[in-house]
Each structure stands twice: as structure tokens, then as C-alpha cells.
Amino acid sequence: MKRQGFFRLAWLLALASVLLTASLPATASTSVESARIWPAPDHTRLVFDTRTPVDHTIFSLENPARLVIDLKNTDLKTDLDGLDLKGSPVKRIRSASRNGNDLRVVLDLDRDIKPRSFQLEPNQQYGHRLVVDLIQEERASLPSPDRPIVRDHGDGKRDxxxxxxxxxxxxxxxxxxxxxxxxxxxxxxxxxxxxxxxxxxxxxxxxxxxxxxxxxxxxxxxxxxxxxxxxxxxxxxxxxxxxxxxxxxxxxxxxxxxxxxxxxxxxxxxxxxxxxxxxxxxxxxxxxxxxxxxxxxxxxxxxxxxxxxxxxxxxxxxxxxxxxxxxxxxxxxxxxxxxxxxxxxxxxxxxxxxxxxxxxxxxxxxxxxxxxxxxxxxxxxxxxxRPPPGTLLAWQKRQSGGGGSTEYRIRRGDTLSAVARQNQVSVQALKRANGLTDDRLIVGQTLQIPSS
Missing domain, CATH: 3.40.630.40 (Zn-dependent exopeptidases)
Structure with a gap:
């Protein structure tokens, strides 16, 4: 009878342990410790600092525009409400636990974006990071080719x-x-x-x-x-x-x-x-x-x-x-x-x-x-x-020459064709003015630059 009582007590204790374990909340394998946001002219970068690498997925939703970021086996240990969203397409950030052990972050957006995500290894300043780029294709930072780029001082004398x-x-x-x-x-x-x-x-x-x-x-x-x-x-x-x-x-x-x-x-x-x-x-x-x-x-x-x-x-x-x-x-x-x-x-x-x-x-x-x-x-x-041809500095150099010849001292990296082009004369004219029979130059050599 004592042996039966002992086994029954052990069985009850084991059952209680299982029930107690089942009632405890699941523990995530990693966590989001902090976050930063970096608005740029053509994209916004959202960075999550994570304790370890994180398994994640992202997808977009429309009407209204949203980006959903799901992080598997992850909990949130920072306040995302404190991020300064000024200058970014993000209106609000929401987060909630999902499936009991995952984290879902939702970005409410004021426009459609093209998302991109990747992870970064620890460096001198940060640990593991999940990076989410919100690329605003309609706000490209590169100027269009037909946009006026340079100031023109008249007669083709550009900056x-x-x-x-x-x-x-x-x-x-x-x-x-x-x-x-x-x-x-x-x-x-x-x-x-x-x-x-x-x-x-x-x-x-x-x-x-x-x-x-x-x-x-x-x-x-x-x-x-x-x-x-x-x-x-x-x-x-x-x-x-x-x-x-x-x-x-x-x-x-x-x-x-x-x-x-x-x-x-x-x-x-x-x-x-x-x-x-x-x-x-x-x-x-x-x-x-x-x-x-x-x-x-x-x-x-x-x-x-x-x-x-x-x-x-x-x-x-x-x-x-x-x-x-x-x-x-x-x-x-x-x-x-x-x-x-x-x-x-x-x-x-x-x-x-x-x-x-x-x-x-x-x-x-x-x-x-x-x-x-x-x-x-x-x-x-x-x-x-060495002013580039067509620039204000090239024009000023020609004016200061007074129509005669000027001198140019050869520096490391110079070539005869480059010197001719920058002074708006031909290579043959340079050779004639300096008695050169080939294109070889010596650092420190002084060339006479004839007027064109």
C-alpha cells in the first residue's frame, strides 16, 4: 500500500508540473532592444536593435498604405512611440504580440513605398540589427538629366x-x-x-x-x-x-x-x-x-x-x-x-x-x-x-594671357594631351612651341602655352 501511495503521489506531482508549465507564457528567443529612424531625401531607414539575429518577413498593404513587419520568436522591450517620424512617410507605428510568441509591427504610411529589409552583423557601435528601408521612388534624390545643373556666365562661360x-x-x-x-x-x-x-x-x-x-x-x-x-x-x-x-x-x-x-x-x-x-x-x-x-x-x-x-x-x-x-x-x-x-x-x-x-x-x-x-x-x-574648357576660369586665364604665350609647369599626372585640352590648344601647337618630338613629359618641366 505504501508503494502504491508513493507512485500515486509522484504521478500527481508530475501532472501538476505539466499543468503549471502549460499555464506559463512562452518565452521569445530574442527581443527588440531599441530602434532608430533615419529619414533621407529618397528613402527612410528604420533600424531595430535585436539581441540576436531574427527570422522576419515583411509585406505591404494598400488602402490605406501600410507595411507589416513580422518578427518570429521576438518580444518588444522598447517604446516605438518615442521615435521621431518627422520627414518620413511613417504616420504611426503600432505593435502587438502575435501567435503568442511572435511580434508584429505595423507602419501606417502616408504614401506607397517600396520596402527592403536585411540584417547587419554587430560593429564597433551597434549589435545585431534588422534594417527596413522604405524607398520613396517618386522622391528620387538624383536630379533629372534635363534639370539645369550649372550657372552660365554667358558665352558658354560656366561654373x-x-x-x-x-x-x-x-x-x-x-x-x-x-x-x-x-x-x-x-x-x-x-x-x-x-x-x-x-x-x-x-x-x-x-x-x-x-x-x-x-x-x-x-x-x-x-x-x-x-x-x-x-x-x-x-x-x-x-x-x-x-x-x-x-x-x-x-x-x-x-x-x-x-x-x-x-x-x-x-x-x-x-x-x-x-x-x-x-x-x-x-x-x-x-x-x-x-x-x-x-x-x-x-x-x-x-x-x-x-x-x-x-x-x-x-x-x-x-x-x-x-x-x-x-x-x-x-x-x-x-x-x-x-x-x-x-x-x-x-x-x-x-x-x-x-x-x-x-x-x-x-x-x-x-x-x-x-x-x-x-x-x-x-x-x-x-x-x-588647368581650368576645364568652357569655364569662367578658362576664359579668365585666356584674358590674362593678353593673346601671347603663357607658361605651364608640369606636375605629376600630367599628359601632353591633357595640358593641350585644358589650355584650349592643339597637341601639335604645343609641340611646335616647345620643340617637342614626342609626347613624353618630365615633372618640373616648363611648357610655353601658345595663344590659340
């Missing part, structure tokens, strides 16, 4: 267009200094200073790829430069390295063969990884056969790289007067943002944000202005020596 690209932005902070200074904030401030300087000089006009704290993918940055008919593309960044010792500003141009130093290689990989947050693309020559397209692309890219190295030399000369230089010459690396075959493009690294002393400088508004002034002075000197 020189400089497109300034502040690196990173939004969910991509870039490098982070030891004291917490964010690269994306420093470079946007410098880009704004540089734009003001360029716009204040007659004969120039500047455009920014981004005007606020949001991300633009690398393909769109170069597309913006092309749409703006840029004469020069300047991408502004702040270096970081594994150790705090490296310091100094650098200027990079594109290398078709790869980086010129181990630091350049590491930096190129680091910057190009930012494209995981957007999308990658390139230039196509679809209307040409493979051989012709390859030749044209190679010629255009070579000319652009030569011009990029040339303007980089001028900028380095000015930067060296206001800050330490990391390397004395223009470095070359495979930065994706520089791969525009038809626009001279440079990347200015204003200093090492990973160096505590330089981080303090980069966070200083005074130092930011000094760097921006040095970059502009270099750009201005370059274009005053």
Missing part, C-alpha cells in the same frame, strides 16, 4: 562643379575615436565648410552628396557626381587604424593595380565594407562591344586617375601647411567610391580619428575650417592652372 561627399552617415557611423567622436559627424561638418568656401568663389559651384545624417550607398554617390556634371569629386573621410599611433592627413586617388601601402590596403577594405549597408554597382557601356568598351573605359579611367593625382598633389601641398601629413605623396587604393571613369575623384582623409590627439583636432570646428580651407586652396590652385 566649375565640385561634388563633395561626406562619407558614411545614418546607421553607418564610420570610424569611432577613443573619446567617442563619430567620423560621419566630423566629415559632414567639413563638407559643409568646404561647400561654403567653394560657393563663395566666382566660377565655382559645390554640391553635397548628403546634407544630413543619413546613408547613401556608394553607387549613388558617384551617380550624383555624374548627374551634377561634376568636374571634380571629393570624398571626405577620417582615418582609423588598429593602433592609436598612426597620424596625419592623406589624399588618395584610385589605383587600378591596388593599394600602394599596407595601410592603404587596410583602409580600402574598411571603407569598401560600408557598401554592405547599401548596394554596389558600376559603370556600364552596354551599347559598345566588349573590346571597344574596354578600350574606352581604360582610356577614360587613365585620364581621370592622372587628373586625380594632379589635383591631389595641389591639395597635399596646402594640407601640409595646416596639419601633419601621413605620407608626402598622393596614395592610390581601390576605394569603391573613386571608381568613376569620367570624373577626377579624390578621397581626403583629414586625419586619424583613432589617434587621441588628432581626434581632438578633428572634433574642433576651428581645425575643421582650416582643413576645409586647405582643400579648397588646393582645388583652386589646380583649376587656375
Amino acid at each position: 566649375i562643379i565640385v561634388v563633395i561627399d561626406a562619407g558614411h552617415g545614418g546607421e553607418d557611423p564610420g570610424a569611432i575615436g577613443p573619446a567617442g567622436t563619430l567620423e560621419k559627424d566630423v566629415v559632414l561638418s567639413m563638407a559643409r565648410h568646404l561647400k561654403d568656401l567653394i560657393d563663395s568663389k566666382p566660377g565655382y559651384e559645390a554640391r553635397l552628396t548628403r546634407t544630413g545624417d543619413y546613408y547613401i550607398d556608394l553607387r549613388s554617390r558617384t551617380l550624383l557626381a555624374r548627374k551634377h556634371k561634376a568636374d571634380l569629386f571629393v570624398s571626405v573621410h577620417a582615418d582609423a587604424f588598429r593602433s592609436p599611433q598612426p597620424s596625419g592627413a592623406s589624399v588618395f586617388a584610385l589605383s587600378q593595380r591596388g593599394a600602394t601601402s599596407e595601410t592603404a590596403r587596410w583602409l580600402a577594405r574598411s571603407e569598401n565594407r560600408s557598401d554592405l549597408i547599401g548596394g554596389v554597382g558600376g559603370v556600364t557601356l552596354g551599347d559598345k562591344d566588349d573590346i571597344l568598351a574596354g578600350v574606352l573605359l581604360d582610356l577614360s579611367m587613365t585620364a581621370s586617375i592622372n587628373a586625380s593625382v594632379g589635383v591631389g598633389d595641389y591639395i597635399l601641398g596646402k594640407l601640409g601647411k595646416v596639419t601633419k601629413l601621413h605620407k608626402p605623396g598622393v596614395e592610390q587604393a581601390a576605394f569603391a567610391v573613386l571608381k568613376s571613369p569620367d570624373i577626377p575623384s579624390i578621397l581626403v582623409e583629414a586625419g586619424f580619428i583613432s589617434n587621441p590627439r588628432e581626434e581632438r583636432n578633428l572634433a574642433s570646428a576651428r581645425h575643421q575650417r582650416k582643413v576645409a580651407e586647405a582643400v579648397f586652396d588646393g582645388i583652386d590652385d589646380y583649376f587656375n592652372n
Whole structure:
């Protein structure tokens, strides 16, 4: 009898345990810890910080416009009502538990959008993230090709267009200094200073790829430069390295063969990884056969790289007067943002944000202005020596020549054809005026530029 009583008691205890477990609420395997929203001109990015990667689905509903985000085995541990929705197509965010263990988030929208979602691995600032992009196709940030882009001073004397690209932005902070200074904030401030300087000089006009704290993918940055008919593309960044010792500003141009130093290689990989947050693309020559397209692309890219190295030399000369230089010459690396075959493009690294002393400088508004002034002075000197044909600066240079010949000093990256084109004379005229029998030039050589 005692044995029967014992087994009966054990059975009752087991049954009670099962009933108690069934009555407890299910526990989600992950959670949404916080959220952020980043409105941009042509899209809005909503980011959920999750404890671990999350299984999710999204779908759109119409009349009224809504986006539904279902997160499996997830609970909500933040208040989505606190998000600032100003400037975004989101009117309201609602959330509720679904199927007892899932989370449903509903975005009430004021217009139709094209949704896109993906997950990001942890980085220096954030952990696991679920990113939802709301793409507003009717508000494309790229200007239409027939929109007037440049000021014309009459008789075809147009402005020189400089497109300034502040690196990173939004969910991509870039490098982070030891004291917490964010690269994306420093470079946007410098880009704004540089734009003001360029716009204040007659004969120039500047455009920014981004005007606020949001991300633009690398393909769109170069597309913006092309749409703006840029004469020069300047991408502004702040270096970081594994150790705090490296310091100094650098200027990079594109290398078709790869980086010129181990630091350049590491930096190129680091910057190009930012494209995981957007999308990658390139230039196509679809209307040409493979051989012709390859030749044209190679010629255009070579000319652009030569011009990029040339303007980089001028900028380095000015930067060296206001800050330490990391390397004395223009470095070359495979930065994706520089791969525009038809626009001279440079990347200015204003200093090492990973160096505590330089981080303090980069966070200083005074130092930011000094760097921006040095970059502009270099750009201005370059274009005053090599103004693009048809620009106000080219016309002013011809006028100051008084109809006679002028001198031009050969710099690194110059070619005879480029010098002839920029001075609006023929290659044969240059050869005759200087007694040249071939196209070879020597850095430091002085050419007489005949009047056309």
C-alpha cells in the first residue's frame, strides 16, 4: 500500500508540473532592444536593435498604405512611440504580440513605398540589427538629366562643379575615436565648410552628396557626381587604424593595380565594407562591344586617375601647411567610391580619428575650417592652372594671357594631351612651341602655352 501511495503521489506531482508549465507564457528567443529612424531625401531607414539575429518577413498593404513587419520568436522591450517620424512617410507605428510568441509591427504610411529589409552583423557601435528601408521612388534624390545643373556666365562661360561627399552617415557611423567622436559627424561638418568656401568663389559651384545624417550607398554617390556634371569629386573621410599611433592627413586617388601601402590596403577594405549597408554597382557601356568598351573605359579611367593625382598633389601641398601629413605623396587604393571613369575623384582623409590627439583636432570646428580651407586652396590652385574648357576660369586665364604665350609647369599626372585640352590648344601647337618630338613629359618641366 505504501508503494502504491508513493507512485500515486509522484504521478500527481508530475501532472501538476505539466499543468503549471502549460499555464506559463512562452518565452521569445530574442527581443527588440531599441530602434532608430533615419529619414533621407529618397528613402527612410528604420533600424531595430535585436539581441540576436531574427527570422522576419515583411509585406505591404494598400488602402490605406501600410507595411507589416513580422518578427518570429521576438518580444518588444522598447517604446516605438518615442521615435521621431518627422520627414518620413511613417504616420504611426503600432505593435502587438502575435501567435503568442511572435511580434508584429505595423507602419501606417502616408504614401506607397517600396520596402527592403536585411540584417547587419554587430560593429564597433551597434549589435545585431534588422534594417527596413522604405524607398520613396517618386522622391528620387538624383536630379533629372534635363534639370539645369550649372550657372552660365554667358558665352558658354560656366561654373566649375565640385561634388563633395561626406562619407558614411545614418546607421553607418564610420570610424569611432577613443573619446567617442563619430567620423560621419566630423566629415559632414567639413563638407559643409568646404561647400561654403567653394560657393563663395566666382566660377565655382559645390554640391553635397548628403546634407544630413543619413546613408547613401556608394553607387549613388558617384551617380550624383555624374548627374551634377561634376568636374571634380571629393570624398571626405577620417582615418582609423588598429593602433592609436598612426597620424596625419592623406589624399588618395584610385589605383587600378591596388593599394600602394599596407595601410592603404587596410583602409580600402574598411571603407569598401560600408557598401554592405547599401548596394554596389558600376559603370556600364552596354551599347559598345566588349573590346571597344574596354578600350574606352581604360582610356577614360587613365585620364581621370592622372587628373586625380594632379589635383591631389595641389591639395597635399596646402594640407601640409595646416596639419601633419601621413605620407608626402598622393596614395592610390581601390576605394569603391573613386571608381568613376569620367570624373577626377579624390578621397581626403583629414586625419586619424583613432589617434587621441588628432581626434581632438578633428572634433574642433576651428581645425575643421582650416582643413576645409586647405582643400579648397588646393582645388583652386589646380583649376587656375588647368581650368576645364568652357569655364569662367578658362576664359579668365585666356584674358590674362593678353593673346601671347603663357607658361605651364608640369606636375605629376600630367599628359601632353591633357595640358593641350585644358589650355584650349592643339597637341601639335604645343609641340611646335616647345620643340617637342614626342609626347613624353618630365615633372618640373616648363611648357610655353601658345595663344590659340
